Amino acid sequence: MSVEIPKTLEDFPNSSPRFVGRGVDRVEDPHLVTGRTEFIDNVVLPGMLHAAILRSPVAHARITGIDVSEAEKLPGVFAIVTGEDAKRWSFPPPTAPEEWGTHCMATDKVRYVGEPVAAVAAVDRYVAEDAIELIAVDYEPLEVVADPAKAMEPGSPLVIEEKGTNVMLQRVFNWGEVDEAFRDADRVFTEKFRWNRLGANPLETFGVIAQWDPVAGSLTLRASVQSATHFGLGRAAVFGLPSNKVRVIGHPHGGSFGGKGGTRGTDVTALLTRKAGGRPVKWIEDRAEYLTGGGSQSWDRHYEVSLAVKDDGRVTGLDVKLLDDMGATGECFGAINTVKPLAAFTGPYTIPVARYDLTIVATNKLPQSPYRGMGPPPHFCALEQMMDIAARDLEIDPAEMRRKNFIPKDAFPYTIASGNEYDSGDYEAVLDGALELSDYPELRERQARARAEGRCVGIGVVSAIEPGVFDWNAYAIVGVQGIGVPEGATVSIDILGKISIRVGFALEGQGQYTLATQLVADYFNVGFEDITVVPLDTFSAPPAFGPGGSRLGVALTGAVLGACEKLRAKLVRVAAGLFQMDPEQVDLVDGNLVAKGVPGVEMSMPQVVGTMLARSDLLPPDIDPRPEATYVWTAAGRTEADEEGRAKSYLTAAQAVHVVMVEVDPETGLVEILEYCVVDDCGTRLNPATVEGQTEGSIAQGIGAALLEEYVYDDQGQILTSSYMDYLLPTINEVPATKKGIVVTPSPFTPLGAKGCGEGAMHTTPAAILSAINDALVPLGARATEVPASPNRLWNLIRGAKERTAGE
């Protein structure tokens, strides 16, 4: 049955929709503000044990012995597992690139600080922690490689010996005649950039309760997972189980941002429950474990970027060389962070040709994980600095530099050099909006006055793209298989007309249950109180991926509206049968089934539903009497990646312009944000309040990236940032109030025209702040090319520049 999903609110069978497009209160919140939401650590199962994991204190060493005998004697200890158990009962996990994985506990050697070596299940966490302290491990130190350039040298120690190299992937992608573009350019600019490791840091760490059923040979996992389906399939592969023997029950998460991780810890916990004869075992990652051994770290990048530019400011070519330090394995799929930039390689610009020289290297550090934005944020940070460098040299205002190169609004859908297609946009309108909202000329005057007083004040004007609605094909070049990411929903009406929406993902922070409720309430013209959203486990939910890749808002809208449409068609057929009319003569209008043009012939929805449930003998013979329908939405028109990695991958392209003014204190290197202004276009806003929340939250994370957050390792691969005393998250004192404006160009490709917007300003904020800093530093003759632009980095930079000028 082909299903027409409403393209606009006008297509709803409701003459006065009340919810979609409005900033309604969230259905999630009453539970959250009263502390009633069932986060995983709240769950207690009968007979449940608690796990603690012993982790490697060194980055690279052979394990020559493990003695668990003392730990075994401790009262309250039920099971201890080591690498031997991992070898016995599990396989290395699926990875990207493929076959760069190791067992969930070190079997022969440890490869990074924080790698699990042994684990204990005991009556409570206190006893489990006592027990791991009684385990004695003998390490024979091996030479450490913690620098990706050194890791590529011949003779470097190998992280995974069997691979024979530390180079996980090395490829050059040429999209068009790049050499020619650089040969024909009037000017060529080249700069190096360094983006240091940082990561998601949801406030809740990962947690899981694993229960092995020794009779059925099956595993049940309750966990704070982002994509239960994906997680379950991965675990089935790890334990060599059929996929229908791994059941995942998702729990609400206290944030995720891609970096919830937890696969290793889950696999260790699963070994423990098996060893404990099937007693349920709970493992709650503590913060130190998260920071040193969890899904915490992403994007450890060394860039060299060149731009080919004409004298009139047109950019004619882009050449990006990236070396990314992936850490010890590919188990957390961190490599997809390096290829997602293909979805928006040239940003909002018409740059016709581009090259990507990509190298991913293994070192003795924690494996990289995804993080909000999944890789483009550092790419845009570098690209936008290059735009500024070119503009400055050409003496073009940075805003005008962007304008000259924007994809014009009548060029959409627009295919970029790296192969993806952008759906829609009006980039000049967004830029104009941002310049007006920020009162850009006035900002420049303020800057001039400040400079005259000897203050270092700078302005960044930056634009970036947020690719929305991810697809697996975007990651084909790092070995990820497949096209299409399904999202399903079931809409079901009970005999009293109350509606349930059944979905396959657990609560996250973005308000998706509210969105589903808004859609169904407006579609069937009922109130919020008439609707319940029911998250289901992987054995009972419709096919689902859940949140990720700025996808769920769009995908869920498609799924829910598809289900509503199917259900409407069913109700119409039933009502038509009861009215003894053709289905074409019957319609759903404002929640009632009415005969078109025959006043008075109508039934309420509960009446029709009641008939379906109680009198299936009256129904057309081929109709399924359940008053419910399921629809599974996938993005249409996605293509297989060609040999250069080009594909129609991400379905939508949201765009933003940020205008930021900062002051750098040359004495301390401290950066203060004086003004922050953002205008963005993410298509139709289905719930403007939650979209605004995504923008504000991602600006804060972008500020953290630009100024504060960094995982520091020493040259022995020892991590120096293992608490929030050292890894600095933005607080309320670092995040300024923002001025916000919007432009709406609905996506022609999505239900209701919404675009992916969950990753949001993370794409733009780091670039904007670095641009503003560099603008501030111009009079000093310094240029910041490393983030975070921490006070010590800027101070050193400024001092170096001063020494240079003094020496001249």
Add this chain to the structure above:
Amino acid sequence: MTTQKKAISLSVNGISYEASIEPRMTLADLLRGELVLTGTHVGCEHGVCGACTVLLDGRAVRACLMLAVQADGASLTTVEGLETDGELHPIQQAFIEEHGLQCGFCTPGFLLTVHELLENSPDPSDDEVRDALGGQICRCTGYQAILRSVRLAATRLRDAQAAASSQGS
């Protein structure tokens, strides 16, 4: 390593409890594990994030840093104690209306910290609010909506106070 248990008694949200616990047990674990008041969340276990904030004799404290035995004889308020007979506290209501939460994991800690602030300073300036909330981490919201929530809550509470006193006079 397990040591002799110690008996303590305390009151939480107006209910008296007695417990026999190991001296090393944290207050957070007592509340969450023994008393099943799981609304108090643990984000860092080292005193930085503020998710575990509860009120001890009216003062905001970090339940991850305190030992449960230190709360012997004290009177505590946790997030579960904010509502009255199913009616949300105005601070809770304000957070909902101003979208002062996303994942909600930090929220109990914020609510109690704001509660303490507004008890002491019913009409705080933004700087005062920033000062009071400087030790609470929220990874989701970027804090702007939290600021708006606090402003709304302060107004509502002042209005309620004014209404109550004008009725009383």
